[in-house]
Amino acid sequence: MSVRDTHISLGHGNGGRMMRELIEGLFLPALSNPQLDIGADAVPLPLPADRELVVTTDGFTVKPLEFPGGNIGSLAVHGTVNDIAVSGAVPRFLTLSVFLEEGLEIATLRRVIGALAAAAQDCGVAVVAGDTKVLGRGDCDGMYLAATGIGFRRRGTRLAMADVRAGDRILVSGPVGDHGAAVLLARQEFGLQGDLRSDSASVLPAAQALLRVPGLRFMRDPTRGGLATVAHELAGATGLTLSLSEERIPVNEAVQSVCELLGFDPLYLACEGRLVAVVAADAADQALHALRAVAPQAALIGQFTRGSAQVILDTAFGGQRALDELQDDPLPRIC
Amino acid sequence: MSVRDTHISLGHGNGGRMMRELIEGLFLPALSNPQLDIGADAVPLPLPADRELVVTTDGFTVKPLEFPGGNIGSLAVHGTVNDIAVSGAVPRFLTLSVFLEEGLEIATLRRVIGALAAAAQDCGVAVVAGDTKVLGRGDCDGMYLAATGIGFRRRGTRLAMADVRAGDRILVSGPVGDHGAAVLLARQEFGLQGDLRSDSASVLPAAQALLRVPGLRFMRDPTRGGLATVAHELAGATGLTLSLSEERIPVNEAVQSVCELLGFDPLYLACEGRLVAVVAADAADQALHALRAVAPQAALIGQFTRGSAQVILDTAFGGQRALDELQDDPLPRIC
Numbered sequence: 001m002s003v004r005d006t007h008i009s010l011g012h013g014n015g016g017r018m019m020r021e022l023i024e025g026l027f028l029p030a031l032s033n034p035q036l037d038i039g040a041d042a043v044p045l046p047l048p049a050d051r052e053l054v055v056t057t058d059g060f061t062v063k064p065l066e067f068p069g070g071n072i073g074s075l076a077v078h079g080t081v082n083d084i085a086v087s088g089a090v091p092r093f094l095t096l097s098v099f100l101e102e103g104l105e106i107a108t109l110r111r112v113i114g115a116l117a118a119a120a121q122d123c124g125v126a127v128v129a130g131d132t133k134v135l136g137r138g139d140c141d142g143m144y145l146a147a148t149g150i151g152f153r154r155r156g157t158r159l160a161m162a163d164v165r166a167g168d169r170i171l172v173s174g175p176v177g178d179h180g181a182a183v184l185l186a187r188q189e190f191g192l193q194g195d196l197r198s199d200s201a202s203v204l205p206a207a208q209a210l211l212r213v214p215g216l217r218f219m220r221d222p223t224r225g226g227l228a229t230v231a232h233e234l235a236g237a238t239g240l241t242l243s244l245s246e247e248r249i250p251v252n253e254a255v256q257s258v259c260e261l262l263g264f265d266p267l268y269l270a271c272e273g274r275l276v277a278v279v280a281a282d283a284a285d286q287a288l289h290a291l292r293a294v295a296p297q298a299a300l301i302g303q304f305t306r307g308s309a310q311v312i313l314d315t316a317f318g319g320q321r322a323l324d325e326l327q328d329d330p331l332p333r334i335c
Numbered sequence: 336m337s338v339r340d341t342h343i344s345l346g347h348g349n350g351g352r353m354m355r356e357l358i359e360g361l362f363l364p365a366l367s368n369p370q371l372d373i374g375a376d377a378v379p380l381p382l383p384a385d386r387e388l389v390v391t392t393d394g395f396t397v398k399p400l401e402f403p404g405g406n407i408g409s410l411a412v413h414g415t416v417n418d419i420a421v422s423g424a425v426p427r428f429l430t431l432s433v434f435l436e437e438g439l440e441i442a443t444l445r446r447v448i449g450a451l452a453a454a455a456q457d458c459g460v461a462v463v464a465g466d467t468k469v470l471g472r473g474d475c476d477g478m479y480l481a482a483t484g485i486g487f488r489r490r491g492t493r494l495a496m497a498d499v500r501a502g503d504r505i506l507v508s509g510p511v512g513d514h515g516a517a518v519l520l521a522r523q524e525f526g527l528q529g530d531l532r533s534d535s536a537s538v539l540p541a542a543q544a545l546l547r548v549p550g551l552r553f554m555r556d557p558t559r560g561g562l563a564t565v566a567h568e569l570a571g572a573t574g575l576t577l578s579l580s581e582e583r584i585p586v587n588e589a590v591q592s593v594c595e596l597l598g599f600d601p602l603y604l605a606c607e608g609r610l611v612a613v614v615a616a617d618a619a620d621q622a623l624h625a626l627r628a629v630a631p632q633a634a635l636i637g638q639f640t641r642g643s644a645q646v647i648l649d650t651a652f653g654g655q656r657a658l659d660e661l662q663d664d665p666l667p668r669i670c
Contacts, residue, residue, distance in 0.1 A: 325352045328353070
């Protein structure tokens with residue numbers, strides 16, 4: 001079965017022949033696996049013993065749909081897999097809900113689903129259920145995705161902000177802001193060109209490496225709102241002051257330059273392949289070592305102290321400034 | 336924490352303060368449960384022994400957002416719960432991905448999430464993970480939802496189109512086309528008014544009643560594309576001829592009238608609270624009896640015979656006509 005059309009039309013969303021052609025000619029060849037192929041509305045999944053089920057969901061609306069380092073399809077896989085990975089689980093299954101605009105080029109959809117399938121295979125996850133809705137021209141901007149991830153972790157795994165204590169250290173697995181800066185540049189609204197690439201990738205190897213470190217308290221991937229937003233979530237949830245060292249936070253030079261030119265702060269820009277971890281003070285060196293084995297640019301970037309719930313940046317010039325919580329959206333549709 | 340604003344703005348999607356207010360002031364009060372309240376990106380779910388996990392996903396783009404008998408929120412719950420129910424499972428958990436248009440009235444969002452929460456409670460499911468994205472004005476028409484449902488069923492439950500045999504009978508749990516006709520009228524494009532209501536509801540009681548009947552082969556809820564589309568899926572998957580009796584298919588009078596006026600066929604209109612079941616011939620009476628205990632208007636409507644893969648309608652006038660597969664979309668954004 002092949003897709004005879006070159007653009008999406010409303011008929012591709014009606015449940016009938018055109019939709020069947022789209023599913024059989026485009027989605028199934030890319031995503032084929034034993035669960036998806038049963039053609040049922042709900043699929044049974046195998047349950048490993050002594051594991052607990054972990055689930056997450058995310059919407060994806062990135063603009064443009066394709067950018068250096070990925071597209072909305074690979075991003076949906078990485079974003080979902082990473083939420084599962086930072087919970088200490090191994091992602092296994094994805095569900096995928098697709099919103100398409102009438103008139104979307106089917107070649108674009110094919111590239112997106114191809115990248116999604118490749119990323120899913122790399123990450124060891126199978127897309128086990130899907131749904132496609134087609135929206136009239138102007139009711140959607142090309143394509144949006146919603147993905148739900150399902151993974152399994154050792155029963156009784158505990159990683160929670162509530163476990164963070166004064167004295168704990170915070171690490172990041174690599175340079176921050178690459179995804180945000182790359183998407184920004186890909187919009188070509190600024191007349192800038194560069195070789196910036198999104199960091200969109202799985203953080204599962206980094207998360208699994210840290211799980212073996214006793215003293216690991218919490219992990220999160222800094223997506224929307226960037227590192228600064230995760231820092232605020234941690235300060236807010238713990239009631240502690242989180243001090244970050246500006247010098248130690250890795251930022252790629254190209255990202256720094258773009259931010260300076262356009263007036264953005266890389267600490268607020270989304271990453272899609274980085275992990276932030278909190279560990280007990282005496283586990284910090286071991287955690288950094290474990291992380292660097294899979295993420296060479298990982299760094300220890302700060303610590304928690306008693307005080308009010310706030311985030312303080314120790315600047316490169318020896319000063320201090322409060323890192324505010326993000327207010328208005330500086331950069332919509334970044335993920 | 337209350338939501339200070341009256342309309343959605345891009346800042347409600349940025350991961351920062353406004354988004355936190357929206358989540359804490361609107362989503363959490365409506366959807367509160369132990370899994371959702373942990374504030375993690377991925378949540379652990381309890382696994383019952385001797386059950387298998389069943390998962391499904393669906394997107395919702397219905398226009399208008401609110402219609403007689405429900406809104407996009409209750410529809411998302413019923414649509415997702417029903418896919419789990421017809422797989423022979425009991426739905427337990429939902430994840431919810433929300434796409435909002437900048438400028439959406441927060442009062443509308445509150446009604447939608449309120450109806451979603453009420454429907455979830457009625458159906459015994461908890462919303463355990465969520466995500467919200469805000470799209471610029473014109474990049475979305477009000478609000479879209481994507482929901483993933485997770486349920487559990489007895490290990491080894493088998494309900495598959497592949498098990499359908501010549502001689503098997505087909506039943507429907509109630510009148511068809513109500514949802515499609517009600518949404519159509521709610522659009523007010525036709526200058527028609529009526530007291531039509533969507534049938535949006537859980538089919539779990541009907542599905543559970545049928546599960547106790549030996550000889551049950553397969554169940555599905557006839558949503559997009561209606562009863563005719565499920566009939567085509569069955570004929571296509573089995574290679575059998577499915578004969579439906581026009582007289583026996585229940586259609587509410589108001590639905591029939593609207594269809595006649597506007598040139599639609601109720602067999603192609605979406606239901607959101609009906610179930611189609613296939614049973615062995617010798618189980619047909621027992622199945623109908625079991626179904627009528629929870630769905631009084633349930634009916635035996637046809638049977639499978641050897642022959643080519645097609646759907647034949649035995650008309651009320653004693654004739655026969657082929658029911659074609661749906662081609663173009665007569666009614667986009669019905670669910």
